[in-house]
Amino acid sequence: MSEPAPYAPWRKQPFAVIAADAGAVRIAAANSTARAAGVNPGLSLTDARAVVPTLKVVEADPAADRVCLDAMLAWARRYTPWLAIEGLDERGGAGLWLDITGCAHLFGGEQALLQDVELRLNRLGFVGRLGLADTPGAAWAAARCLASDGAPACVPEGEQRTHLSALSTTALRLSPRTLETLNRLGVMTLADLLVLPRAPLTRRFGQEVCLRLDQLLGRVDEPLSPEMERLPYVARINFAEPITRTEDVEAALRDLLDSLCVRLEKDRKGIRRLVFEVFRVDNTADRINVGTGQAVRRTEHLFRLFREKIDGLDAGFGIEFLMLTVTATDPMASEQERISIGTKPESERASQSGRDLALLIDRLEARLGSGRVVRPQIRASHIPERAAGFVPALSRANQATLPGDVREATLLHSDFGRMRPGARPIHLLPKPELVDPIPVGASASPTQVMPLPGFSWRRQTYHLAAAEGPERIAGSWWRGALPPDRSKEQQSYFTLCQDGGAVREYWRVESKGGARFWLFYLPFPLLQSCADHQARWFLHGLFA
Amino acid sequence: MHGVSGTSPKLEALRTQIQKIEGLPRTAEDILPFGLAHIDETLPWGGLPLACLHHVVGDDDALGASGFAPSAVTFVATLTARLKTQRKECGTVLWCLPRYKAADTLYGPALDTLGLSEEALVLARAKDETEALWAMEEGLCCSDVCAVIGSLASPLSLAAERRLQLAAERGGTTGFLLQPGLAAASASAAVTRWRVGAAPSAPPLWPGLGQTRWTLTLDRCRQGTPHSWTVEWCDETCAFRLAAPLCDRSLDQLPGQASAHERTSALRTVA
Numbered sequence: 001m002s003e004p005a006p007y008a009p010w011r012k013q014p015f016a017v018i019a020a021d022a023g024a025v026r027i028a029a030a031n032s033t034a035r036a037a038g039v040n041p042g043l044s045l046t047d048a049r050a051v052v053p054t055l056k057v058v059e060a061d062p063a064a065d066r067v068c069l070d071a072m073l074a075w076a077r078r079y080t081p082w083l084a085i086e087g088l089d090e091r092g093g094a095g096l097w098l099d100i101t102g103c104a105h106l107f108g109g110e111q112a113l114l115q116d117v118e119l120r121l122n123r124l125g126f127v128g129r130l131g132l133a134d135t136p137g138a139a140w141a142a143a144r145c146l147a148s149d150g151a152p153a154c155v156p157e158g159e160q161r162t163h164l165s166a167l168s169t170t171a172l173r174l175s176p177r178t179l180e181t182l183n184r185l186g187v188m189t190l191a192d193l194l195v196l197p198r199a200p201l202t203r204r205f206g207q208e209v210c211l212r213l214d215q216l217l218g219r220v221d222e223p224l225s226p227e228m229e230r231l232p233y234v235a236r237i238n239f240a241e242p243i244t245r246t247e248d249v250e251a252a253l254r255d256l257l258d259s260l261c262v263r264l265e266k267d268r269k270g271i272r273r274l275v276f277e278v279f280r281v282d283n284t285a286d287r288i289n290v291g292t293g294q295a296v297r298r299t300e301h302l303f304r305l306f307r308e309k310i311d312g313l314d315a316g317f318g319i320e321f322l323m324l325t326v327t328a329t330d331p332m333a334s335e336q337e338r339i340s341i342g343t344k345p346e347s348e349r350a351s352q353s354g355r356d357l358a359l360l361i362d363r364l365e366a367r368l369g370s371g372r373v374v375r376p377q378i379r380a381s382h383i384p385e386r387a388a389g390f391v392p393a394l395s396r397a398n399q400a401t402l403p404g405d406v407r408e409a410t411l412l413h414s415d416f417g418r419m420r421p422g423a424r425p426i427h428l429l430p431k432p433e434l435v436d437p438i439p440v441g442a443s444a445s446p447t448q449v450m451p452l453p454g455f456s457w458r459r460q461t462y463h464l465a466a467a468e469g470p471e472r473i474a475g476s477w478w479r480g481a482l483p484p485d486r487s488k489e490q491q492s493y494f495t496l497c498q499d500g501g502a503v504r505e506y507w508r509v510e511s512k513g514g515a516r517f518w519l520f521y522l523p524f525p526l527l528q529s530c531a532d533h534q535a536r537w538f539l540h541g542l543f544a
Numbered sequence: 545m546h547g548v549s550g551t552s553p554k555l556e557a558l559r560t561q562i563q564k565i566e567g568l569p570r571t572a573e574d575i576l577p578f579g580l581a582h583i584d585e586t587l588p589w590g591g592l593p594l595a596c597l598h599h600v601v602g603d604d605d606a607l608g609a610s611g612f613a614p615s616a617v618t619f620v621a622t623l624t625a626r627l628k629t630q631r632k633e634c635g636t637v638l639w640c641l642p643r644y645k646a647a648d649t650l651y652g653p654a655l656d657t658l659g660l661s662e663e664a665l666v667l668a669r670a671k672d673e674t675e676a677l678w679a680m681e682e683g684l685c686c687s688d689v690c691a692v693i694g695s696l697a698s699p700l701s702l703a704a705e706r707r708l709q710l711a712a713e714r715g716g717t718t719g720f721l722l723q724p725g726l727a728a729a730s731a732s733a734a735v736t737r738w739r740v741g742a743a744p745s746a747p748p749l750w751p752g753l754g755q756t757r758w759t760l761t762l763d764r765c766r767q768g769t770p771h772s773w774t775v776e777w778c779d780e781t782c783a784f785r786l787a788a789p790l791c792d793r794s795l796d797q798l799p800g801q802a803s804a805h806e807r808t809s810a811l812r813t814v815a
Contacts, residue, residue, distance in 0.1 A: 357636055357666075357688035364668050364679055372643075372669045376652035376662055388652035393666050421657040422756070422779030426614050426621070428651035460606040465744060468752035510753055514742035515604055516614075541651065542607065544618030544742070544756055544777065 011127065014052045018045050019060040028060045031127075032149045069094060073227055075124075079103060079113065084224045086140070095143065097136060097224050114152040131155070136224060137216035138164060141171035160217050165191040172212045178205055190216075233326035235259045242281045242318025246310065249278070249319065253306060256324040257299040270295025270332030276306060277323040280316040288313075291370065292362045293394030295330035301359050305366040361393045382473060384428060384540065423471075425518045425541025432520065432538035433457065451507050451521065457539050462511040469507035470521070508543065516543035563767075576627055576718075580775070580784045583760075588768045592623065592736070597709040597719040599734035603741025603759065608725035611697060615758050616740040617650070618658065620720045622782060624691040625659030627718060631690045635664055638683035640676045641695040643669045659782055673697070677704060684711040684719050693720045705733035737763040743774050746787070755779075757787055 014034035016027045025045040039048045039055060048055055069085050073096060076083055082099035100113060107113040114130050121128040131142025133155035145167045146153035155163045164171065167190050169182050182205075187193050193201075193213065201209050214220035235256040243249065253276065264270065272295060276288040290305040364373045374390035381387045438454040438461070451470070454463040504520040511517070518541035577584050577591035584591050592598065600620050602613020628635045637660060641648050648669060655665065668683075670676035673696055683692040694708075700721065712719045721734060739761040745754035756779070761772040774787040 355688075356686050360638075360682060360686040360689065361666065363682055368668060368670055368675060368679065374667050374669070376650070376655060376665055376667065378652050378656055378662060384651075390652075390667070420779075421782070424654040424657070425651055426618050426654045426658075427612060427649045428654075429649060458610050460609070462606070466747060466753050508753055510745060512744065513604075513606070514744040514757060515607055516742065516753070516756070542612055542614040544614045544758075 010056050013056055014039060014054060015056045015058075016048065017060045018057045027057075065094060069096065072096060072126075076117075079107070079117065082224065082226045084226050095140075097139075099224055099226075100132075110154060114154060118150070118152055133160060134158065135160065135215060135218045136222050137173065137212060138218070140173060141167055141216060145171040158218075161194070164216065165189065165194060169193060172209070172216065174208060174212060178208055181205070182209070233260055233263060233329070234323065236321060236323045238321040239319065242320055244315040244318050246313070246315075249310060249313065249315075249322070250303075250307070252322050253310070253324070254299060254303055256322065257302050260324060260326060261297050261299050261302075264297050264326070264329065264332075265334065268332060268334060269329040270297045271302065271326050271328075272296075272330050273326070273328035274302065274305075275325045275327055277325070278313060278319055279321050279323070281318045281320050282316060284316065286313060290366050291328075293365070294358050294362075295332040296359075296362070297332060301362070304363055308363070308367040358394060365393075383476065384424065384473070385430075388428065422543075425516075425543045427542040428518075429540055429542075432540040435519065435537050435539045437537050438463070451509075451519075452537065454511075455519070455537060455539075457517075462513075462515065462517070464509050465512045467507050467509040469509075470505035471507075473504050473506060473520075475502045475504070506540070517541070518543060576623065576630060578784060580786065582773060582786055583762075583771075583775075583784070586762065586768065586771045587736075587765065594627070594718045595712055595716045597705065597712050597721065597734040599705075599721045599732055599737040600723070601737065601739045601763070602722075602724045603739045603761070605725075605741075611724050613722070613724040613740075615742050616722055616724070616738075617695075618777070619738070619740045619758065619760070620693055620722055621655055621658045621660055622777075624693060624718075624720065625664075625782070627691050628659070628664055636666055636689050637664055637691045637693065638666050638668060638679070638686075638689050639693045639695070640668045640670055640679040640683065642673060642676055642697065643671065657779070677708070680708060680719060681711045684708065684717045685715040686717070687715070689715075689717055691718045691720065693722055695722045697724065699723065702731050702733055709733045709735070732764065736765045736768075739763050743787070745776075 011031065012033065014031070014037055016030040016034050016039055018025050019028040020026075027039060027041050027043045027045065027048050029041055030039045030048075034048075034052060034055060037052045039052055043051075045057065048057075066085075073083050073085060076096055076098055080098050080100050080103045082101075084097040086095045086097050100110070104110045104113050107116055110132055114132055117130055118128060127149045129143050129147045129149060130152035131139045131144070131147050131154075132152065133139040133142050134157055138155055138160045141164055142153040142155050146155075146164070168188060169179060169190065169192075171190065172179075172193075174182070182193070187196070190213075193209070198210055211220065215222045237252050237256055239252075243252070260271070271292060273289065273291045276290070278286045278288075280286075288306060288309045290302070290309070292302075292305070296302060361373050365371075371392060373393045375393050377389045377391045379387055379389055435455040435457045437452045438456070440453060450464060450467050452464065454461060456462070503523055505523055506518060506520045509517050509519055517539055520538050520540055522536045522538075574594045575589050575591035576594055587593075600616050602608050602616035604613060604615055607613065624637045628637060639650070641650075650667070652662065656662065668676075668679040670679055676694055676696060677700075680692050680694040683689050692712075700708075705721070708719055708721070711717075739759075741759045741761075743757040743759045745757045748754040756777045758775055758777060759772065760775050762768070762770050764770060775784045776787045777784060
């Protein structure tokens with residue numbers, strides 16, 4: 001691979017990739033124009049600039065190379081399933097191996113295949129150097145030393161010796177030190193090397209030289225370890241006869257789950273989301289989605305999540321096949337399933353605890369719907385309705401992963417914002433409800449501070465016996481004044497209280513029967529329409 | 545511990561056998577004491593038995609019509625919070641309630657002061673009562689849950705209650721059925737049935753509200769006798785105590801012996 005596609009406009013100009021190497025910036029790779037001008041890999045950038053002042057350079061990025069090669073590997077799967085990435089190291093640049101054994105005839109022969117690869121690579125914006133030979137070693141040599149940009153090299157079957165012997169020893173994938181020693185000894189080409197006796201070569205250089213030579217000539221097998229395609233986690237089951245019974249579907253689902261769980265176990269993953277698809281004989285399909293709060297790999301648990309939904313399944317004329325797809329996974333370490341017989345040790349019980357709860361929450365969510373299983377949350381706000389909220393029971397945010405400032409605010413709240421026991425009602429109405437006060441003077445008690453003698457709410461009249469207050473709660477003045485463009489109908493009292501920064505005076509009151517209420521009074525009228533005393537008392541909560 | 549003493553050992557053995565069949569607690573750790581001698585002595589187990597079903601009904605007449613039972617809710621929340629502290633290793637409370645009903649207006653900060661903190665409580669909002677009952681049953685069978693509360697608007701059938709009771713026995717979890725008002729006194733599979741209503745508080749020495757008071761009625765109790773108390777609920781200590789007039793009177797009475805005055809007209813069959 002010469003240049004990555006983003007630099008395609010520079011293809012005609014001298015262009016090189018540089019990398020820092022032992023204190024000097026050196027050329028890591030150069031395109032054909034640059035090489036023609038004398039800029040070869042290994043040259044320092046200063047020297048290269050002296051040779052070609054207009055040299056365009058870009059820094060090497062091995063990570064991006066890897067990503068690009070992965071993408072190309074996926075692309076090259078069109079030619080053969082047996083693929084590998086070759087040599088992402090400093091020597092010779094990286095490349096792809098394609099083992100086209102038994103594949104070439106599909107593309108009209110080896111030459112045609114080479115041309116097809118060349119053409120398609122060009123269309124993708126790459127310039128490729130392609131070599132084709134009997135052995136990986138020979139193909140490597142052909143691609144790097146025999147081929148040029150746009151002219152693939154094909155070594156005919158069994159003729160490595162004749163075609164490649166003129167090449168220099170750099171075609172052998174040897175380490176730089178070995179290469180240098182060989183050159184010093186005057187061994188410059190493969191032909192020089194081939195006439196040398198093997199025993200002294202091995203004594204002098206170890207196995208390396210002979211091995212590479214044998215691999216090139218095909219005397220030693222060099223297997224490629226292919227990058228296998230990552231198969232999606234899908235399991236499918238076909239029935240010879242359409243099935244209709246729920247029991248059969250359940251049994252099949254168990255089998256599917258089992259097979260997926262075994263695969264996930266190998267990959268150390270757990271299921272977060274699953275789709276179960278049911279295909280009927282009349283070409284209709286149903287899908288059931290389930291999700292889990294934590295990664296799960298237990299057939300029994302997953303099966304129970306489905307069982308809540310499988311009951312309502314309509315089999316129609318019969319079910320032809322079933323498919324189970326994992327749409328989301330999370331990493332999950334392998335764990336030992338329970339093996340202890342008899343009583344469980346304490347440590348295991350501790351690790352077990354919390355898991356049952358997670359599974360219970362999953363089951364509840366599967367049946368009740370997502371977001372229906374919640375935990376209460378106390379928030380840092382002095383406004384009662386904002387001080388409480390709900391979060392999903394298994395959400396991450398709940399597990400002390402709040403950002404620092406939020407947690408600090410919560411801590412602050414928990415320190416001195418935490419309510420005095422009994423100061424807040426057990427029930428807080430979602431919206432404060434307007435109450436009808438009994439006019440003052442009808443049955444006022446002279447001995448106690450009473451804001452009002454009584455009120456009626458939801459068609460019940462309550463006469464008050466005692467009261468405590470007021471607790472004045474200012475609104476969120478920083479939210480600004482009311483937007484004036486809203487119509488009066490829209491401006492319910494509650495939005496006025498909440499958005500308008502209205503001050504509320506809360507009273508805890510007790511009726512003659514003993515029931516306790518949390519009432520508030522708006523000391524400042526918000527609208528002309530509620531300026532009178534009548535429309536300024538609201539019920540917000542109920543005490544025990 | 546038992547109300548009747550000095551019986552023959554044969555009868556005692558028979559009693560034990562029946563208790564074993566009924567699956568009621570024998571050991572102290574299966575009991576939640578109220579911390580109030582008068583109530584604990586009335587209950588045949590010396591406290592509230594665990595791993596079974598209890599029925600708590602709101603008795604706030606006017607509020608019950610709107611579906612609210614703040615006293616009963618607080619009573620149950622208090623009991624479960626205590627239960628949670630008593631059973632340290634499995635400390636989650638599952639509260640099943642129907643959505644969009646008066647029951648679903650629980651206020652977190654207040655629950656927190658009662659002892660049901662954010663981490664300890666999981667709310668399951670069900671579409672209808674069938675779903676809520678299913679969720680309760682699932683919760684009762686879960687080993688990580690120490691108590692399950694179900695807020696329901698309508699009375700349950702005997703079969704449904706029995707199912708929950710069996711699930712509670714099987715899972716070792718305590719269940720509380722919470723209803724805003726009782727339509728009619730029906731047969732019940734629950735071990736106890738309580739009626740909780742607000743009572744007028746004693747005026748304090750300073751202006752303001754006195755301590756919360758409840759009329760706590762033990763309507764029915766397996767192996768026990770119905771009873772009624774007026775208790776005072778202390779916010780600060782999260783503890784009950786008998787309201788002052790009763791306290792004074794109980795001094796000159798033998799403990800556990802209720803006067804006719806204390807018994808309410810709610811006395812019905814002894815289960």
